[in-house]
Amino acid sequence: IAGITQAPTSQILAAGRRMTLRCTQDMRHNAMYWYRQDLGLGLRLIHYSNTAGTTGKGEVPDGYSVSRANTDDFPLTLASAVPSQTSVYFCASSHSGANVLTFGAGSRLTVL
Amino acid sequence: GQQVMQIPQYQHVQEGEDFTTYCNSSTTLSNIQWYKQRPGGHPVFLIQLVKSGEVKKQKRLTFQFGEAKKNSSLHITATQTTDVGTYFCGSNFGNEKLTFGTGTRLTIIP
Numbered sequence: 539i540a541g542i543t544q545a546p547t548s549q550i551l552a553a554g555r556r557m558t559l560r561c562t563q564d565m566r567h568n569a570m571y572w573y574r575q576d577l578g579l580g581l582r583l584i585h586y587s588n589t590a591g592t593t594g595k596g597e598v599p600d601g602y603s604v605s606r607a608n609t610d611d612f613p614l615t616l617a618s619a620v621p622s623q624t625s626v627y628f629c630a631s632s633h634s635g636a637n638v639l640t641f642g643a644g645s646r647l648t649v650l
Numbered sequence: 651g652q653q654v655m656q657i658p659q660y661q662h663v664q665e666g667e668d669f670t671t672y673c674n675s676s677t678t679l680s681n682i683q684w685y686k687q688r689p690g691g692h693p694v695f696l697i698q699l700v701k702s703g704e705v706k707k708q709k710r711l712t713f714q715f716g717e718a719k720k721n722s723s724l725h726i727t728a729t730q731t732t733d734v735g736t737y738f739c740g741s742n743f744g745n746e747k748l749t750f751g752t753g754t755r756l757t758i759i760p
Contacts, residue, residue, distance in 0.1 A: 569746065578659065580752035581693065581738060588746050596747060628692060632748075638683065639748060641692040 540565050542642035544629050550648045551619050559614045559645045561629035569632045570612040571639065572596075572604060574625040581628065587612055588634075619649045652677060652743045656751030664759050669726040671754035673739035680744040682715055682722040687753075688735045696724075731758050 542563045551557050563570065572584040573596075583596030587606040601623060603615045612631075616623055626646050630639040655674045663669050673682065681700045685693040697706055699715035699722060706713045712725045726733055734757060740750040 571748070573750075578752065580656070581740075581750040583747055583749065586747055594747075597749070630693075634746075638695045638698065639685075639693070641694070643692050 542629055542631055542640060544627075544642035544645050546645060547643070548646040548648075550650065553620055553649055554618050557616045557619055557647070559616075559627055559629075559647070561612045561614070561642060562610050563612075563629075563631045563640075563642075564610065565631060565633075565640065566609060567631035567633050567640070568609070569634055569637070570606065571630045571632075572602070572612070572614045573628045573630065574598065575628060575644075576625050584614065584627075616647075619647075621649045623647065624649045652749055654679075654739055654741055654749060654751040656739055656754055658754055659752060660755050660757075662757045662759060663729055665731060666728050669729050669733070669756055670723055671737050671739075671756075672721065672723050673751050674721045675741065676720070677743065678719045679715075679722075679741045680719075681741055683740045683748065684713060684722075684724055685738045685740065685750075686735050687738065691735075693738060726756075729756070729758055731760060734758050 545560045571586045573581040585604040587593045590609045629642040683698045684696040687693045703717045704715040710727045714723045736753045736755045738753045740748045
């Protein structure tokens with residue numbers, strides 16, 4: 539079934555540890571996005587990529603990095619996790635920038 | 651910055667009552683998209699509006715885009731338990747990034 543796969547589904551992480559959330563899509567979408575969802579704050583864009591080889595900063599990029607080595611994969615890395623990064627992270631993709639988004643199932647991250 | 655304000659944050663309705671959520675922006679929107687997120691799930695695209703004054707319907711759901719393209723609404727007629735979830739509006743403000751409102755969480759009292 540075509541779509542977006544995120545891993546892990548959930549993770550508990552000690553503060554200061556490095557963590558990479560994985561995202562893979564098989565729809566050949568050009569654009570990919572990472573959002574975090576927090577109660578009362580909705581969905582906030584962390585980083586995005588319009589096409590392989592390019593990335594851009596969203597609304598809340600600090601403490602996160604991304605790479606887009608190919609069309610399918612868009613990993614999100616927390617270099618040194620902090621408790622404020624406890625959240626649900628959604629990866630999304632679209633055929634082109636600002637088009638309709640398809641979301642993955644999400645990754646729930648808890649930083650202690 | 652470019653923001654979409656969404657109200658209310660929460661709404662509790664009796665099953666069978668109507669429900670409306672509103673999105674507002676201080677700047678003209680190039681488009682408005684609506685998504686639904688079921689409890690424990692992920693956002694799923696519902697519809698996109700691009701024209702001034704546009705109205706679209708999906709069964710019991712009615713979506714409107716304001717004449718000035720600065721506001722939008724989602725109205726559900728005669729809510730059912732399957733309508734439970736959080737409804738998000740979003741716009742790309744003419745760029746490549748989709749900015750979302752904070753969402754309206756709808757709960758249904760059977």
